[in-house]
Amino acid sequence: MTATPSRDENAMANVLPDMSEQKPSDLCARGGIAQLLQAEVPADGICWHRFFGALQLALIGLLFLTGVLMALAYTPVPGTAYDSVDYFQFSLPFGDVVRGVHHYAWNLLLMAMGLHLLRALVVGAYKAPRQPVWISGVLFLLVLPLFIITGDLLPWDQKGYWSTQVRFSIIGSIPVVGDFLVQLFRGGPLTGIVALTRLYVLHILLLPCALVLLIGLHMYFLATRGLSGPVSGNAAQRPKAPFMPAIVNRGLAVFLLSAIVLALVAWQWPAALGDPADPTDSAFIPRPEWWVLSLNQLVAIFKGPFMVIGSAIIPGGIVFLLGALPFLDRAPERRPSKRMGVMLAAAAVIAALTALSVMGYVEHFVRPGH
Amino acid sequence: MSKWLIAGIAALSGAAIVFAATPSPEDVGVMAITARHVKTPPVGIDDPVWQRAVPVLVPVAGRLEMADVQGTVSTKVLFTDDELFFLLSWEDPTQSITKESWRFDGEKWSHLKGDEDRIALLFEIDRISQFSSKSCAVVCHSPADLPRAQWKLATRSPAEKGDLWHWKAARSAPYRHADDGWLTVAGNPSGSYRETGRRFDTGSGGDVKNETSDGLRPRYMQDPARKPSVPGFLLMEEAVAISDYSGFKSGDVIPYRLPVKPDGSRFDVKAESRHKDGRWTVMLHRKLDTGRDDDVVFDVRKRFSFAIAVFDDSGADHSKATRSLSLVFQR
Numbered sequence: 001m002t003a004t005p006s007r008d009e010n011a012m013a014n015v016l017p018d019m020s021e022q023k024p025s026d027l028c029a030r031g032g033i034a035q036l037l038q039a040e041v042p043a044d045g046i047c048w049h050r051f052f053g054a055l056q057l058a059l060i061g062l063l064f065l066t067g068v069l070m071a072l073a074y075t076p077v078p079g080t081a082y083d084s085v086d087y088f089q090f091s092l093p094f095g096d097v098v099r100g101v102h103h104y105a106w107n108l109l110l111m112a113m114g115l116h117l118l119r120a121l122v123v124g125a126y127k128a129p130r131q132p133v134w135i136s137g138v139l140f141l142l143v144l145p146l147f148i149i150t151g152d153l154l155p156w157d158q159k160g161y162w163s164t165q166v167r168f169s170i171i172g173s174i175p176v177v178g179d180f181l182v183q184l185f186r187g188g189p190l191t192g193i194v195a196l197t198r199l200y201v202l203h204i205l206l207l208p209c210a211l212v213l214l215i216g217l218h219m220y221f222l223a224t225r226g227l228s229g230p231v232s233g234n235a236a237q238r239p240k241a242p243f244m245p246a247i248v249n250r251g252l253a254v255f256l257l258s259a260i261v262l263a264l265v266a267w268q269w270p271a272a273l274g275d276p277a278d279p280t281d282s283a284f285i286p287r288p289e290w291w292v293l294s295l296n297q298l299v300a301i302f303k304g305p306f307m308v309i310g311s312a313i314i315p316g317g318i319v320f321l322l323g324a325l326p327f328l329d330r331a332p333e334r335r336p337s338k339r340m341g342v343m344l345a346a347a348a349v350i351a352a353l354t355a356l357s358v359m360g361y362v363e364h365f366v367r368p369g370h
Numbered sequence: 371m372s373k374w375l376i377a378g379i380a381a382l383s384g385a386a387i388v389f390a391a392t393p394s395p396e397d398v399g400v401m402a403i404t405a406r407h408v409k410t411p412p413v414g415i416d417d418p419v420w421q422r423a424v425p426v427l428v429p430v431a432g433r434l435e436m437a438d439v440q441g442t443v444s445t446k447v448l449f450t451d452d453e454l455f456f457l458l459s460w461e462d463p464t465q466s467i468t469k470e471s472w473r474f475d476g477e478k479w480s481h482l483k484g485d486e487d488r489i490a491l492l493f494e495i496d497r498i499s500q501f502s503s504k505s506c507a508v509v510c511h512s513p514a515d516l517p518r519a520q521w522k523l524a525t526r527s528p529a530e531k532g533d534l535w536h537w538k539a540a541r542s543a544p545y546r547h548a549d550d551g552w553l554t555v556a557g558n559p560s561g562s563y564r565e566t567g568r569r570f571d572t573g574s575g576g577d578v579k580n581e582t583s584d585g586l587r588p589r590y591m592q593d594p595a596r597k598p599s600v601p602g603f604l605l606m607e608e609a610v611a612i613s614d615y616s617g618f619k620s621g622d623v624i625p626y627r628l629p630v631k632p633d634g635s636r637f638d639v640k641a642e643s644r645h646k647d648g649r650w651t652v653m654l655h656r657k658l659d660t661g662r663d664d665d666v667v668f669d670v671r672k673r674f675s676f677a678i679a680v681f682d683d684s685g686a687d688h689s690k691a692t693r694s695l696s697l698v699f700q701r
Contacts, residue, residue: 090669
């Protein structure tokens with residue numbers, strides 16, 4: 001018989017004790033920000049393997065900032081959209097750096113998100129009472145790629161346009177809802193001004209709202225359910241550190257460091273802007289991004305009527321299993337060596353995705369002519 | 371263990387950034403020509419610095435009646451902090467520089483058969499719709515009621531503007547340049563389309579037809595008081611009007627097209643050329659930014675769509691042309 005630890009035993013005793021027993025509305029009423037600044041967190045919350053959460057927040061902040069700057073010059077109309085991006089990148093001061101930071105921040109964010117999730121999985125941070133923290137984290141997996149799908153079309157260049165066409169084709173293969181979703185995104189039979197407008201609104205308005213809500217939800221669950229303690233389960237004497245300045249300063253440092261590093265990378269290697277989109281040039285074959293190589297390969301393996309297996313069933317199944325993990329692995333044990341079933345399953349999935357990515361890389365980059 | 375993990379994560383993150391930073395111009399099926407940066411500019415065709423350039427064999431093919439004519443142009447590109455250099459080489463067994471020269475048969479003057487070899491490069495000054503994917507096909511226009519032979523090179527709208535570098539073996543090579551022009555809408559789009567969209571850059575240059583007003587004989591000859599500065603060619607600045615035709619003997623040849631000394635923006639694209647072992651090799655170079663509205667500004671952070679057309683002994687538009695090419699700069 002497995003025993004589920006109570007919140008008092010596992011979380012509330014060692015995480016944000018000043019806030020844990022109060023509702024958010026209470027926090028607001030009593031000067032929540034002041035309380036937040038006076039709160040204490042476990043000192044082990046400040047360690048390198050918990051770095052990815054802070055990095056993600058910093059990168060999302062950078063993405064918002066650079067996105068707003070780019071939106072000031074952007075025109076969401078096919079044709080002029082490309083010119084406005086070209087103008088922003090090459091004619092405005094630091095335009096190439098701003099767009100480059102936006103570009104690289106996405107790539108790094110995906111990497112940080114994956115590592116953040118992997119770390120939580122390895123240390124069993126999804127276990128009770130932190131199931132909502134885990135599930136809200138898994139939901140990021142569904143939202144963040146939507147930003148890229150909607151954002152890729154905005155420059156109206158060949159790669160963005162034809163990548164979007166490929167994605168619409170994949171989405172359209174999903175049974176029952178596929179055609180409806182494509183129609184919803186595209187607004188017509190062709191990818192034109194309606195699609196661009198819709199994806200633009202999604203990218204700069206609806207998805208950011210969803211992301212902010214999700215971050216708020218994730219943080220709320222984190223505050224109320226607590227940071228995961230040591231995998232040994234012995235959290236009785238966890239030393240504390242003040243939220244202000246320890247955590248706040250750390251976050252600011254991560255933000256500044258990320259901004260500087262990405263700006264230098266963007267300055268040295270500006271984000272590519274391809275040729276203007278030509279919807280009549282069906283000979284164009286876009287190369288998949290690194291993060292989508294495995295999914296792309298899945299779609300390539302399951303062709304024709306079986307396409308839905310690669311496009312929806314397997315990826316959707318993985319996300320579903322990730323979300324359901326706290327309910328599938330309910331034992332309190334968090335040491336990886338004692339959770340071989342979950343570890344092996346995770347390793348198998350990671351190995352499969354890596355193998356698919358390598359296959360995709362070889363197919364699209366090493367032997368593109370084959 | 372932690373150190374290895376950190377190193378692994380750093381390596382993965384670095385790989386993701388590198389992957390994201392890697393340009394992939396081949397995505398579009400467009401051939402990429404990479405311009406390599408050099409500190410010292412090449413001084414000629416045989417300068418060893420050209421070995422630092424990446425040679426690309428660019429396929430060229432004819433269209434319509436020339437559809438079966440194919441070939442390649444070996445293309446190398448270098449750039450310095452302020453100048454861009456092309457080294458273009460293509461097979462052409464016959465050096466054609468006759469350009470309908472006059473020949474005297476003892477009684478009358480007539481034009482020799484033969485035209486000239488040429489190579490042309492077209493860039494975008496202001497974006498030409500679909501040029502990056504359709505290449506020169508989108509700048510070949512005509513009213514629907516005219517036959518293909520009368521179609522002219524032009525853009526669809528005044529907002530579209532091309533930069534045309536036109537090296538001509540008989541008319542620009544003597545002054546070691548490529549005629550620098552620009553492309554816009556046809557001069558008379560609703561009419562006969564006889565005037566193309568090609569315009570000359572500001573300045574002087576081009577050539578003069580060497581013929582009398584009745585078109586029956588040459589008007590100019592080499593100034594006997596001056597030694598030809600470019601043997602085999604008659605430059606306008608070295609020509610004098612023929613006052614006495616009685617001194618010519620059978621077999622005398624006088625060029626028909628006399629190059630005019632280029633100047634101004636029309637002289638922006640300098641050239642070196644050589645025909646040897648059945649190949650033309652032409653080096654073209656121009657400042658990255660000439661500061662003129664009729665020239666494309668090469669911002670080395672950007673990629674530039676362009677196309678190449680090769681003309682073999684031709685005075686018409688018949689050429690072998692490339693598909694879309696993309697010029698990318700690599701520091």
